[in-house]
Amino acid sequence: MIIGCVKEIKKYEFRVGLTPNAASEYVRSGHQVLIENGAGLGSGFTDEQYEALGCEMVSDAKSVWSRSDMIVKVKEPLESEYALFKENLILYTYLHLASNEPLYQALKQKKVLSVAYETMEYQKTLPCLEPMSMVAGRLSVVEGAKYSEAFFGGTGVLMSGLPGTPRAKVTIIGAGIVGQSACRMAVGMEANVTVLDIDTKRLGYLEDLYHNKVHTLYSNQENLKKSIVEADVVIGAVLIPGDAAPKLIKDEYLELMKPGAIIVDVAIDQGGISNFSKVTYHDNPIYKVGHVLFYGVANMPGSVPKTSSIALNNATLRYGLEIANKGIDQALLNPVIHSGLQTRDGIGVYPTLIKLFENK
Known part of the structure; x- marks a missing residue:
């Protein structure tokens, strides 16, 4: 699988979806990892650190989005990124769709398979949140x-x-x-x-x-x-x-x-x-x-991106690797990953979102 990580463009967001150590785990598992130039700088990680661990550095975000099978981010995509969505792309990030219907509709329209960190549940806990x-x-x-x-x-x-x-x-x-x-x-x-x-x-x-x-x-x-x-x-x-x-x-x-x-x-x-x-x-x-x-x-x-990025990757990496290693269909058999599923094949699948946006 081709795993992509783009630079966060939300205002004053300095975290990164993949730290060098996390990215290297995907590489060691046989996956290709694309990192947008400068994606880790806000958290203190240089392009050279990623390259030394086998990642491919890419000069622009559009190329990362278009080439990747799965995008690993931190924050929800902004409106300017909606045009970069594509059918069957796996988006693995925080989404908070209950307060963002335009993003919810864009994910459905482009048939993105989205998995949200904040609703992934394990034994009544939210490990990625x-x-x-x-x-x-x-x-x-x-x-x-x-x-x-x-x-x-x-x-x-x-x-x-x-x-x-x-x-x-x-x-x-x-x-x-x-x-x-x-x-x-x-x-x-x-x-x-x-x-x-x-x-x-x-x-x-x-x-x-x-x-x-x-x-x-x-x-x-x-x-x-x-x-x-x-x-x-x-x-x-x-x-x-x-x-x-x-x-x-x-x-x-x-x-x-x-x-x-x-x-x-x-x-x-x-x-x-x-x-x-x-x-x-x-x-x-x-x-x-x-x-x-x-x-x-x-x-x-x-505002504390180094601590936050490392802590976030510690929590999200195992499930991201499971998606990459097994493929999304097998990975979704894991109830933790399935509980994060928000949209797939052009429809909303998370019950709360259906209640909020589909049953008006």
């Missing part, structure tokens, strides 16, 4: 702390406080991988941390782990409202695999929040946790709604 969820969760608290500074319009409260002063109040909505990672960072920064979820086992796990350093609450409307209104930093860490994020931060809550409080919306890839959520970029990550700040960067792990 987890590493980026861990990065985003940890970064969410770092970014929340940064933009809490008065210079940016934040509340001006130091996360840890000082003796005789209050600590910042951090509310984390969701106790999955993102929420647990955010909790770890917030506790490490000595903030006053509250975590909400509807899964009491997850909440119990955090209480056992952090004891009295974390306050846990069942996620109902009254608890959400109280915790959000009192917070200096709110982390939106909810995830419904393959579906749009629920709008848990009601419009009326914003008026009651502290002036300068910030909502870091890690759920933005799936549409966000508020009606006011919108995608932002690293060069201008925050915006104001009334007196509340929103942070909506959709590719947070792209």
Whole structure:
């Protein structure tokens, strides 16, 4: 099989779909690997590193797309890349189609076989999403702390406080991988941390782990409202695999929040946790709604690309190799890979997407 990896063109996205070590595994398995020139530079990997491991460097993305049987990426293709799709191409990447119907329709129209990292499921876990969820969760608290500074319009409260002063109040909505990672960072920064979820086992796990350093609450409307209104930093860490994020931060809550409080919306890839959520970029990550700040960067792990690219490849390589080695039909017999299947032969096959876009 011919495996292609193109340079990510999303704004301020520095990760790469294949690290040199991962690419070399495909080469060792007998596959031809095409790498667009400069694809790995943002993550600190040179063209020479790829060449030394047996990859073919290609000068332009169009050639990589046209020659490849499978494209391995990080982020979803942008509109300018839709014209490069072709029938029976295997696209293996993050897609987040629940918030991107134009891409969903383009994949169907061009009869692309698409496999999305974020819905691949193994024993009730999402192995290809987890590493980026861990990065985003940890970064969410770092970014929340940064933009809490008065210079940016934040509340001006130091996360840890000082003796005789209050600590910042951090509310984390969701106790999955993102929420647990955010909790770890917030506790490490000595903030006053509250975590909400509807899964009491997850909440119990955090209480056992952090004891009295974390306050846990069942996620109902009254608890959400109280915790959000009192917070200096709110982390939106909810995830419904393959579906749009629920709008848990009601419009009326914003008026009651502290002036300068910030909502870091890690759920933005799936549409966000508020009606006011919108995608932002690293060069201008925050915006104001009334007196509340929103942070909506959709590719947070792209700001630490070396760590993120290596972690992502550690998770995705085994399944990508299985597709390449066995062929897609045999590979789809693996329920983990099959759970990532989004489109094939011009139709949508992922149940949530059918519900969202086909049954209107």
